[in-house]
Amino acid sequence: MGGEQRRKELIALAYSIIAEKGFEGLRVRDVASRAGINGATLHYYFPTKEAMVQAVVEHLTEQFSTLREQNSELTDPLAMLRQEFADVTYRMEKFPELFIVAAELELRSLRDSSIAVILKEMYQAWQDYLAALLQNGVTQKVFRSDLDVQTTAIAITTLIRGLGSQLGSEKGDQISRIATQVEQWIMA
Amino acid sequence: MGGEQRRKELIALAYSIIAEKGFEGLRVRDVASRAGINGATLHYYFPTKEAMVQAVVEHLTEQFSTLREQNSELTDPLAMLRQEFADVTYRMEKFPELFIVAAELELRSLRDSSIAVILKEMYQAWQDYLAALLQNGVTQKVFRSDLDVQTTAIAITTLIRGLGSQLGSEKGDQISRIATQVEQWIMA
Amino acid sequence: MGGEQRRKELIALAYSIIAEKGFEGLRVRDVASRAGINGATLHYYFPTKEAMVQAVVEHLTEQFSTLREQNSELTDPLAMLRQEFADVTYRMEKFPELFIVAAELELRSLRDSSIAVILKEMYQAWQDYLAALLQNGVTQKVFRSDLDVQTTAIAITTLIRGLGSQLGSEKGDQISRIATQVEQWIMA
Amino acid sequence: MGGEQRRKELIALAYSIIAEKGFEGLRVRDVASRAGINGATLHYYFPTKEAMVQAVVEHLTEQFSTLREQNSELTDPLAMLRQEFADVTYRMEKFPELFIVAAELELRSLRDSSIAVILKEMYQAWQDYLAALLQNGVTQKVFRSDLDVQTTAIAITTLIRGLGSQLGSEKGDQISRIATQVEQWIMA
DNA sequence: GATGAATGAGCATTCATTCAT
DNA sequence: AATGAATGAATGCTCATTCAT
Secondary structure (H helix, E strand, O other), X not given: OHHHHHHHHHHHHHHHHHHHHOHHHOOHHHHHHHOOOOHHHHHHHOOOHHHHHHHHHHHHHHHHHHHHHHXXXXXXXXXXXXXXXXXXXXXXXXXXHHHHHHHHHHHHHOOOHXXXXXXXXXXXXXXXXXXXXXXXXXXXXXXXXXXXXXXXHHHHHHHHHHHHHOOOXXXXXXXXXXXXXXXHHHEO | OHHHHHHHHHHHHHHHHHHHHOHHHOOHHHHHHHOOOOHHHHHHHOOOHHHHHHHHHHHHHHHHHHHHXXXXXXXXHHHHHHHHHHHHHHHHHHOHXXXXXXXXXXXXXXXXXXXXXXHHHHHHXXXXXXXXXXXXXXXXXXXXXXXXXXXXXXXXHHHHHHHHHOOOOOXXXXXXXXXXXXXXXXXX | OHHHHHHHHHHHHHHHHXXXXXXXXXXXXXXXHHOOOOHHHHHHHOOOHHHHHHHHHHHHHHHHHHHHHHOOOXXXXXXXXXXXXXXXXXXXXXXXXXXXXXXXXXHHHOOOHHXXXXXXXXXXXXXXXXXXXXXXXXXXXXXXXXXOHHHHHHHHHHXXXXXXXXOOOOHHHXXXXXXXXHHHHHEO | OHHHHHHHHHHHHHHHHHHHHOHXXXXXXXXXXXXXXXXXXXXXXXXXXXXXXXXXXXXXXHXXXXXHHHOOOOOOHHHHHHHHHHHHHHHHHHXXXXXXXXXXXXXXXXXXXXXXXXXXXXXXHHHHHHHHHHHHHHHOOOEOOOOOHHHHHHHHHHHHHHXXXXXXXOHXXXXXXXXXXXXXXXXX
């Protein structure tokens, strides 16, 4: 449908405006004008600004889970962990908005429980995936036997989330050095 | 000075409002009314809202560097690292706003370079302190010899910053578990 | 167009408020409420108060040059000069705001060069017209041969501008007496 | 008295601010700060802003009548008229604020009858002086016999008032050219 | 005389939202 | 689907004025 297409366009535009200017700088009119439509028309697609934001949240979770689905053929825990870091590095360079918008949403989730729920779910899935991966590595004796997999999963996701929302041109280097460190730490 | 006192009160109030509602929810009028004064009176202390925010930023950096100064008598690297985690845990429980406001500022720093400068300085001091601590530990053979101290310092600060701005009742436990893990990882 | 109509209405209302209360007394809200619309709606037509004022300036120049265009069929210099005074008298009685707003703008032009430019152009055209008229009269020996036409043109326009912004019920008489004097002075 | 001195200083400062920025730009605080005192202190000298403005009006009338008193020894009508133009030229160059503030007040007098009264008195005195001068010249057959002295007096004052509030670097030349013209016109 | 602190009323402007067309 | 026009409720900020000290 043309209508559904436009809706998606609007969501993507709102998404990039949030990345650019934060939630603070998100204006219904701006989203509309970037799409070449009238501000009033936008309300045809979203009854309210809040509804648009909700759609952006959903958009983010989709973006977030896109890559993981494709790498499911790997089985080697270390390779999978490395792939994880590679994914993140790739996304940080290609789609830095992803991390910025995520950070904006995390902050917002402190006051908006509906966002909190969705975000929690999103990050939980990531953590679970990592925890399973790590557990697998422990079982295969690739990773050290005294590893607290749950805590490590939390640590890795938190680390990555934090790195993502920080700025810096040498981000790619940084993350690869951190990846190397983490590997060293958890390897048997 | 009565005037200076009120100024500080206003900064503290703005600070807590930012923690509660984010920058998005910061209203000059709200700060004023919480202080029991007229909105116009606030402009007697701060010519502009932006000036007030700047004062809040300075307030945050002061808050941030308060505790570290007191623990300077320690010399044992491991004890110092543990103290670092203990400090953070203490602050997260007693002054969770600290981390929330910091996270708000981090996001804002993406668009406001004057904030970026101050934050960078603030975190850099922390990282330098940690790096020195870790290096000391490596030299004393308390920490493993293949430790990349710079990267580890970045990892630890990023980890803590990330944990601080996440919510959750069991935060204290989480951080102590992570502390234990990190210890295990970096010890010789 | 309904929209263009309203825009003109707003300009006319701002124009009369300036005539009534001066620039000092011009309030966006007042203009809006006289038009029966919300203050915010006015900003739909003019992005800023300053833009509205600019539109008023343009309105004034249009008003100012309206009559002259109609009298272009006259050729006798004396008749044309008399017509000029008659025009002014007519306008002073029918549209006294014209002169008051013009005087307000003249004062404002001392600090706002964009207004200065427009006013200068407006008055220059008038002076040029008068100078040509006077020169014609000199050539035709209707006016005295030692007449400094440029200076006289300046004197007459300045005189009229000054009279216009002065108040007084007997203005009509005054101007006709002055007209008679000026005639006497410049006639051969 | 030191107090009376300061009062005069404040009036002079308000006077120059009006010349600079118009009534629109007159701020009690600005006047005070230029005098190096607190805005509240100014209210010790003037109960209200309006009272200060009234004092400025009086100041203007004093300024206005200063020069005339000194030239009373002249008796030749033509010399006196020339002196009048010379005075005006001198003032326009040395104290252009005089004419600007006068123009501001003229406009204000349209809405403030108390100012209108004072201004009318001020200009009337000038007109009366000029009318007497002209009448004297007619009697002495220096000026043409068909001169309408009242009207001419009005015309000359209006002309000068108008020239004064117009801007332009070549003002001095302009006024002397006009003076020459007027002389030519009214001489026998 | 002078000031710091406070205030109320007001001001231009912004913004999400509504609705007839 | 789309828009022009409108609105109410805010928002940051200004300013003359007040008053205790």
